[in-house]
Amino acid sequence: YTHAANTVVYSSNKIDDTIRYLSLHDNKYIRYFPGHSKRVVALSMSPVDDTFISGSLDKTIRLWDLRSPNCQGLMHLQGKPVCSFDPEGLIFAAGVNSEMVKLYDLRSFDKGPFATFKMQYDRTCEWTGLKFSNDGKLILISTNGSFIRLIDAFKGVVMHTFGGYANSKAVTLEASFTPDSQFIMIGSEDGKIHVWNGESGIKVAVLDGKHTGPITCLQFNPKFMTFASACSNMAFWLPTIDD
Numbered sequence: 225y226t227h228a229a230n231t232v233v234y235s236s237n238k239i240d241d242t243i244r245y246l247s248l249h250d251n252k253y254i255r256y257f258p259g260h261s262k263r264v265v266a267l268s269m270s271p272v273d274d275t276f277i278s279g280s281l282d283k284t285i286r287l288w289d290l291r292s293p294n295c296q297g298l299m300h301l302q303g304k305p306v307c308s309f310d311p312e313g314l315i316f317a318a319g320v321n322s323e324m325v326k327l328y329d330l331r332s333f334d335k336g337p338f339a340t341f342k343m344q345y346d347r348t349c350e351w352t353g354l355k356f357s358n359d360g361k362l363i364l365i366s367t368n369g370s371f372i373r374l375i376d377a378f379k380g381v382v383m384h385t386f387g388g389y390a391n392s393k394a395v396t397l398e399a400s401f402t403p404d405s406q407f408i409m410i411g412s413e414d415g416k417i418h419v420w421n422g423e424s425g426i427k428v429a430v431l432d433g434k435h436t437g438p439i440t441c442l443q444f445n446p447k448f449m450t451f452a453s454a455c456s457n458m459a460f461w462l463p464t465i466d467d
Contacts, residue, residue: 226269226276226290233257233276233290235264243267243278245290257288259295266306266353272313275330279305285318287333297333301326306354306365310377317363317377322351325363325380341380343373352396357405362422364408366399372410374422384425390414395438400451402444411439411453433459 225232230248235241241264243257257278266279274290285305287297303321310316318326318337323345326337349369356363356377363375371387389412391397399410407428409419415435420427433439437455444451453459 227274233267233269235267235278237263241280241282243288255290255293257286257293257295259286259298260284265304266308268308268316270309270313270330271311275313277307277309277316279307279318287330299328299333304350306351308354308356310356311358311360317354317356319351319354319365322346322349322367325354325365325375327377339380341375343375343382349394353398355399355401357401357422358403359405362401362405364399364401366397366410368394368396372399372408374408374425384420384422386410386418386420386425386427388427389416389418391438393438395440397438397440398442400442400444403446409442409444409451411435411442411455413438415439415455417442417453431461433461435459 233245236244241260244253245255247254260280260282262281264278264280269276276288279285281304283301285299285307286295289296301320306319308317316328323343325341327339328337349367351365352368353366361377363377365373370391371385373382374384376383391413397411406422407419408422411417417431419429433453435455439453439455441454449463451461
């Protein structure tokens with residue numbers, strides 16, 4: 225979603241790999257953003273303005289403004305990227321080649337990353353997503369393997385590696401922070417949701433939503449104590465007092 229009501233940007237490979245800006249209200253395209261030469265695998269909207277970034281299998285990240293079809297910036301990388309803005313919209317992070325995180329300042333991204341964090345490469349899986357916590361202090365890296373990593377966004381240190389959930393078929397499972405930045409959750413291929421305390425690294429709950437397949441989408445409500453999880457079915461979750 226963009227900041228305006230009823231408009232979205234999305235990746236498509238219908239004709240080529242042009243990104244599309246769509247008005248949901250009347251189902252019309254507002255603008256096209258051509259430039260990527262291979263499939264777009266990551267999109268992140270700035271939390272503060274009309275800037276967005278895209279990452280593609282062509283090993284580039286592009287910076288865009290919704291008001292112009294022309295690319296505003298281009299970063300060449302050494303591999304497939306995942307990327308996201310921080311909550312302030314001042315910096316963005318790029319996960320490259322499933323082994324390093326690069327931080328860019330939006331105002332001087334053409335000078336290259338101001339920080340690079342190298343991780344231990346794990347050839348059993350690929351990175352599939354990167355998210356900042358709402359307080360901006362943590363980065364969560366999701367994979368198509370059976371673990372996710374929590375990183376200190378300032379020092380680049382791996383704070384915890386969370387595992388112990390089922391993902392034998394290399395499915396892209398979405399991991400999420402809770403809005404208070406304290407807990408991390410992910411679905412699994414057996415339809416259960418695993419929750420960890422980010423500070424201690426201890427698993428605090430395994431929730432059974434009676435999902436019939438892998439939970440590929442999981443998002444917490446930004447304001448209220450409720451979240452949604454989806455396989456081919458969707459479940460909405462509310463807290464219960466007695467638990």
